[in-house]
Amino acid sequence: MPASLRSPHVPTPPELLYLLHGDPEELAEALASMRAADVAEALRDLPDDAAAKVMGALPFRMAVEVFDEPELEGHRCPIITRMGDAAAATLIEAMSSDQRADLFRELDERDRPRFLAPLAPATRESLELLLRFAPETAGGIMTTEFVSIPASWRVHQALEHIRAVARSKETVYAVYLLEPETNRLVQTVGLTDLLLAEGDAAVTSVRTRRKPLTVAADTSREDVARLISKYNLLAVPVVDEGGHVLGIVTVDDVIDAIVREQTEDVQRFGGLEALDEPYSEISFARMIRKRAGWLCALFLGEMLTATAMGHFEGEIAKAVVLSLFIPLIISSGGNSGSQATSLIIRALALREITLKDWWRIGLRELPAGLALGCILGVIGVIRIVVWQRFGWYDYGVHWPLVAATVGGALVGVVTFGSLAGSMLPFLLKRLGFDPASASAPFVATLVDVTGLIIYFSVAFAILRNTLLR
Amino acid sequence: MPASLRSPHVPTPPELLYLLHGDPEELAEALASMRAADVAEALRDLPDDAAAKVMGALPFRMAVEVFDEPELEGHRCPIITRMGDAAAATLIEAMSSDQRADLFRELDERDRPRFLAPLAPATRESLELLLRFAPETAGGIMTTEFVSIPASWRVHQALEHIRAVARSKETVYAVYLLEPETNRLVQTVGLTDLLLAEGDAAVTSVRTRRKPLTVAADTSREDVARLISKYNLLAVPVVDEGGHVLGIVTVDDVIDAIVREQTEDVQRFGGLEALDEPYSEISFARMIRKRAGWLCALFLGEMLTATAMGHFEGEIAKAVVLSLFIPLIISSGGNSGSQATSLIIRALALREITLKDWWRIGLRELPAGLALGCILGVIGVIRIVVWQRFGWYDYGVHWPLVAATVGGALVGVVTFGSLAGSMLPFLLKRLGFDPASASAPFVATLVDVTGLIIYFSVAFAILRNTLLR
Numbered sequence: 001m002p003a004s005l006r007s008p009h010v011p012t013p014p015e016l017l018y019l020l021h022g023d024p025e026e027l028a029e030a031l032a033s034m035r036a037a038d039v040a041e042a043l044r045d046l047p048d049d050a051a052a053k054v055m056g057a058l059p060f061r062m063a064v065e066v067f068d069e070p071e072l073e074g075h076r077c078p079i080i081t082r083m084g085d086a087a088a089a090t091l092i093e094a095m096s097s098d099q100r101a102d103l104f105r106e107l108d109e110r111d112r113p114r115f116l117a118p119l120a121p122a123t124r125e126s127l128e129l130l131l132r133f134a135p136e137t138a139g140g141i142m143t144t145e146f147v148s149i150p151a152s153w154r155v156h157q158a159l160e161h162i163r164a165v166a167r168s169k170e171t172v173y174a175v176y177l178l179e180p181e182t183n184r185l186v187q188t189v190g191l192t193d194l195l196l197a198e199g200d201a202a203v204t205s206v207r208t209r210r211k212p213l214t215v216a217a218d219t220s221r222e223d224v225a226r227l228i229s230k231y232n233l234l235a236v237p238v239v240d241e242g243g244h245v246l247g248i249v250t251v252d253d254v255i256d257a258i259v260r261e262q263t264e265d266v267q268r269f270g271g272l273e274a275l276d277e278p279y280s281e282i283s284f285a286r287m288i289r290k291r292a293g294w295l296c297a298l299f300l301g302e303m304l305t306a307t308a309m310g311h312f313e314g315e316i317a318k319a320v321v322l323s324l325f326i327p328l329i330i331s332s333g334g335n336s337g338s339q340a341t342s343l344i345i346r347a348l349a350l351r352e353i354t355l356k357d358w359w360r361i362g363l364r365e366l367p368a369g370l371a372l373g374c375i376l377g378v379i380g381v382i383r384i385v386v387w388q389r390f391g392w393y394d395y396g397v398h399w400p401l402v403a404a405t406v407g408g409a410l411v412g413v414v415t416f417g418s419l420a421g422s423m424l425p426f427l428l429k430r431l432g433f434d435p436a437s438a439s440a441p442f443v444a445t446l447v448d449v450t451g452l453i454i455y456f457s458v459a460f461a462i463l464r465n466t467l468l469r
Numbered sequence: 470m471p472a473s474l475r476s477p478h479v480p481t482p483p484e485l486l487y488l489l490h491g492d493p494e495e496l497a498e499a500l501a502s503m504r505a506a507d508v509a510e511a512l513r514d515l516p517d518d519a520a521a522k523v524m525g526a527l528p529f530r531m532a533v534e535v536f537d538e539p540e541l542e543g544h545r546c547p548i549i550t551r552m553g554d555a556a557a558a559t560l561i562e563a564m565s566s567d568q569r570a571d572l573f574r575e576l577d578e579r580d581r582p583r584f585l586a587p588l589a590p591a592t593r594e595s596l597e598l599l600l601r602f603a604p605e606t607a608g609g610i611m612t613t614e615f616v617s618i619p620a621s622w623r624v625h626q627a628l629e630h631i632r633a634v635a636r637s638k639e640t641v642y643a644v645y646l647l648e649p650e651t652n653r654l655v656q657t658v659g660l661t662d663l664l665l666a667e668g669d670a671a672v673t674s675v676r677t678r679r680k681p682l683t684v685a686a687d688t689s690r691e692d693v694a695r696l697i698s699k700y701n702l703l704a705v706p707v708v709d710e711g712g713h714v715l716g717i718v719t720v721d722d723v724i725d726a727i728v729r730e731q732t733e734d735v736q737r738f739g740g741l742e743a744l745d746e747p748y749s750e751i752s753f754a755r756m757i758r759k760r761a762g763w764l765c766a767l768f769l770g771e772m773l774t775a776t777a778m779g780h781f782e783g784e785i786a787k788a789v790v791l792s793l794f795i796p797l798i799i800s801s802g803g804n805s806g807s808q809a810t811s812l813i814i815r816a817l818a819l820r821e822i823t824l825k826d827w828w829r830i831g832l833r834e835l836p837a838g839l840a841l842g843c844i845l846g847v848i849g850v851i852r853i854v855v856w857q858r859f860g861w862y863d864y865g866v867h868w869p870l871v872a873a874t875v876g877g878a879l880v881g882v883v884t885f886g887s888l889a890g891s892m893l894p895f896l897l898k899r900l901g902f903d904p905a906s907a908s909a910p911f912v913a914t915l916v917d918v919t920g921l922i923i924y925f926s927v928a929f930a931i932l933r934n935t936l937l938r
Binding site for chain 2: 032033035037071159162163166167172173191192195196208210213225228229230231232234251252254255256258259262263265266267269270271272275278279280284287288291292294295296298299300302303305306307309310313316317320321323324325326327328330331332334335336338339341342343344345346347350352353357364367368371372375376379380383393414439440441444445448452
């Protein structure tokens, strides 16, 4: 983050380390002027023992806020296990429920009972509920601290309740109205609506009544993000099959989810398994594993090029000049395929297009590929003509035919690349895989083999009476 | 969006078209039950004339909400130009300032005066302010409808003011306290803080006093997104050099900005210029232009492979067997480079690493590349040995040396690929370009030429006394 975007007066980790060994009051003062997110960021860069000490020196409310920061993920366990058991227990009890669940997900199996035992029964119950859901679902990122009131209340009752509980809730800007007998969600109202209404009006009357927007616990976090973003919500309730509110997902959790998804997408498109942890923190061995899998799979696929080339060994021996353009031609197919794939993956992710649009896309990518192929084909032919004419290289007596071969092959390869690149994400999705697995290297590998076959077929058609006789 | 995520009772565009020609009351009723975002989505799929008619049939407040939806971007001009001038003027007047500015950015130069003239002087002033900023900056996405009060007020005054103005503000959840004489921002307080405080307390006392987090008008929208996400804000104020609040950027604008950035990143990493409009809506000619630029640039770069291959024509003529592995070897370099690039681009974008970390990354990618290269090298050697031993292909009498060449070249090429792929984003950033321009095809092209040189150098070293004598 550029310096101007940082909040002011943030001591650097070395400064914190220095303060840690000096006057405790000075340390407390320095920390009090910081924002929770900045403290969390500083703690990440401190040795675990020092981080645990800083946590101990923080005012309690601040310590809770810091521990609630998603920035601290991956660092909470080493810190909490280095704190005193009593301090750790009160801290965990005070955390927000979603971050507490994240902490327990990270905790070592054998550490869990130790930290679970001192929790209040209600806390333990909410924790066990949250841990039941996968972390990439609405249930896995929701919090159980939301404001719900009986739908039979008046506005002034609602406002008094909100004032009483605000401190312990993640957000009070969305209030959930429940049917008094069944506790089913009937409506969502905003704090603004309540503030603007008359004190003795019914809470159900403050806003046009509509079936509330909800998600299920197993809705993917990407879909929750899409819903919150489309309807400009500050939070969305997660309901069970009976319509009872299990928790809410707030907009800040969703931003974290979107950023995480973005990282995964970029990494997968680059042709590796998503790292799931920062590049600068992942261990060497884990990183190699994440990269080697796809790299080997692609290598095995690419081996087909060696097989294909084996079939054309005779042609190459007769016309070595043909081999000169192999990298140029197959890479052009890979590049055009990579372009098409990135467009389709993204359009699918944004739901601009769906599976059933595949043939419309194909009908569009075919002329697009042809057009792009013609452009490259012309450049390729010009290149050969110029080099030959200026004497920079001698492509032999049949050089016009060689130029025609290269030009024709480029049209074919780029057209095939665009078409294959655009269809691959659909195919993957149809087969039940994530379309985003269609990485640039995946497409390139797919197109390379076919590119060779196209090239040598064009060469055979054009050169069979001359070079390839 | 999956059906379950849609709000209920949403008529499809054909149903709307049908309603449009039927009973106006029935249409109005159908529309009233919809959410603004859903109406906006339906309007996108309607013919422009029908969309303008639906806009006219909406209750005014709903029409304003629909027109404020970012989903309607790109469709506002055709709709507004088909509405009556009077209706258009009241609608534009009532829009939120940031969306109004977007509308004027989209409007044809010659249509602007017609829609600008009827605006109230204050509206025109705020519009002209917003239009001064580039759309990808904080100034370009901010809104001028925020709640600010003198820092000398009491809590009850603040709450009364908020109740009075809430309808016309984009958010009332963040309140900006200004120094009474200079109008400079001194503090930001939340609506919750005010609700929890005593009525006669000073507004400055409701929260720990800290220098407020702000951004400048020219801060990039990515940095605004990062700030809002890091500090879990609902809005961030945009201030001028004197510390006066020009406007605020709210969290929903930021989500839109993040999603847009994500699309750009995926497309650029795929090796094309960002489309800036949905794939399903962009015209064929514009799409070809966006793709042809990079495709041609990459093609010209890739031409160097033809030059390099020209230098090795003699070697290939002597040992045609070497040509069989060219696609396999250079593509492995491209793939490992693409992996490294995607990791580094993302780590740079998330500010996990900065420009000055380049050598640390290099020191990590070197052994990573070596490890991955050795894995692929071993697989490559095994493949040749197996094919030769089982008689599936005859690589000649010197096949053990050919296998050694392929294995050695793979180690070299993959190591170089990982190193080049990881250094390229740093280099681009150092030269003032966006590191995200280092697309997968870009890296592949860079690595292909070098890959050939590495391959033939290894071949010469190993085979100079046998095949290449």
